[in-house]
Amino acid sequence: MAKVLVIAEHDGAKLNSGTAKVLACCGELSADAIDVLVAGNGDGLDAVCAQAAALSGVSRVLKNARAENAAPLAAMLAPQVVDLAGDYDYVLGPSTTFGKDLMPRVAALLGLPAVSDIMSVLGPRQFERPIYAGNAILTVNVPDGVKVVGTVRVASYKAVGEQSPAPVEAVASGAELPAHTRFVELRSGAKDRPDLQSATKVVSGGRGVGSGENFRLIFELADKLGAAAGASRAAVDAGFVPNDMQVGQTGKVVAPELYIAVGISGAIQHLAGIKDAGTIVAVNKDPDAPIFEVADIGLVADLFEAVPALVKALP
Ligand SMILES: Cc1cc2nc3c(=O)[nH]c(=O)nc-3n(C[C@H](O)[C@H](O)[C@H](O)COP(=O)(O)OP(=O)(O)OC[C@H]3O[C@@H](n4cnc5c(N)ncnc54)[C@H](O)[C@@H]3O)c2cc1C
Numbered sequence: 001m002a003k004v005l006v007i008a009e010h011d012g013a014k015l016n017s018g019t020a021k022v023l024a025c026c027g028e029l030s031a032d033a034i035d036v037l038v039a040g041n042g043d044g045l046d047a048v049c050a051q052a053a054a055l056s057g058v059s060r061v062l063k064n065a066r067a068e069n070a071a072p073l074a075a076m077l078a079p080q081v082v083d084l085a086g087d088y089d090y091v092l093g094p095s096t097t098f099g100k101d102l103m104p105r106v107a108a109l110l111g112l113p114a115v116s117d118i119m120s121v122l123g124p125r126q127f128e129r130p131i132y133a134g135n136a137i138l139t140v141n142v143p144d145g146v147k148v149v150g151t152v153r154v155a156s157y158k159a160v161g162e163q164s165p166a167p168v169e170a171v172a173s174g175a176e177l178p179a180h181t182r183f184v185e186l187r188s189g190a191k192d193r194p195d196l197q198s199a200t201k202v203v204s205g206g207r208g209v210g211s212g213e214n215f216r217l218i219f220e221l222a223d224k225l226g227a228a229a230g231a232s233r234a235a236v237d238a239g240f241v242p243n244d245m246q247v248g249q250t251g252k253v254v255a256p257e258l259y260i261a262v263g264i265s266g267a268i269q270h271l272a273g274i275k276d277a278g279t280i281v282a283v284n285k286d287p288d289a290p291i292f293e294v295a296d297i298g299l300v301a302d303l304f305e306a307v308p309a310l311v312k313a314l315p
Helices: 017-029 045-053 074-085 097-110 213-225 233-237 303-313
Strands: 003-007 033-040 060-065 090-094 114-118 120-123 126-131 136-141 148-152 168-170 201-205 228-231 258-262 279-284 297-300
Touching: 003 017, 003 074, 003 097, 017 033, 017 090, 017 120, 017 148, 033 045, 033 074, 045 060, 045 168, 060 074, 074 097, 090 097, 097 114, 097 148, 201 213, 213 228, 213 258, 213 303, 228 233, 279 303
Parallel strands: 003 033, 003 090, 033 060, 060 168, 090 148, 114 148, 201 228, 201 258, 258 279, 279 297
Antiparallel strands: 114 126, 120 126, 126 136
């Protein structure tokens, strides 16, 4: 009787699509029950629970409303997850910033190793995960009788579909919460573009874009396409754009249907973040740039001419 607990990621009103991808991985575990834990507080929590309950494969949604959960702080959530993890065989979250922050803490509190970035399930206790920027695949074996705690690589799974809603039950964790961490404020950039990790289209700029001011070209193209905007690490390190836009080994892993790389050379650390992209389009003035080795469509051109022309040509 394998039981799975999935930790939902949400913003207080809307479930992040990563949760539906974790459920796709759970589908490979031959689990008898898959419960989704929705921790939060506030008016939007019921809507989040309803969205989770409608996802295919979910047996129950566990609603954990608590004032301290109003902001998703890993330090606060981890002891509650541990408290509620009881007899579950698997406790899984998405390999997003949220999951990468939370799940290792849960594993550490349980005294277990974390299984990170599960990209496929070979058996009930055997998983594959990428290492060395995706250039090698590691097989991870978890001993029998040990709870599997970890993250699922969301770029490796397609979101599950819908079902008639599963029941939603209120749960309460009496876990003692740490006093060392508290929510102060959230400052976030403009939210008028899709989220990078769940977007179906992404336009990224690299060092070739030249400056933060020039990045408006990337934003214009992204907006025309309804795409998220990303960047290479060189563009982030040069201060053109904030680091939450970074795509790659030490940034975000994306899996859009369309990825447009503008003024990006195609270093392996950048490619590690776009391995699961559908169609890759590259605009680069250097015909020998390594990005052209992975691009499905390559345009050897000066981006300052090509991008405005593309923006103009698009409806
Ligand atoms: C441990 C480690 C982790 C890393 N993690 C990441 C990561 O997560 N993400 C990441 O991106 N990098 C990462 N890097 C850095 C990576 O190695 C590269 O340095 C970086 O990706 C280069 O960024 P870039 O392609 O924008 O810049 P460059 O390599 O400088 O390439 C710029 C490109 O722009 C082109 N160009 C210039 N002007 C124009 C123009 N006018 N029109 C068209 N094309 C033009 C050039 O031909 C060139 O190909 C990491 C490195 C290390 C060591």
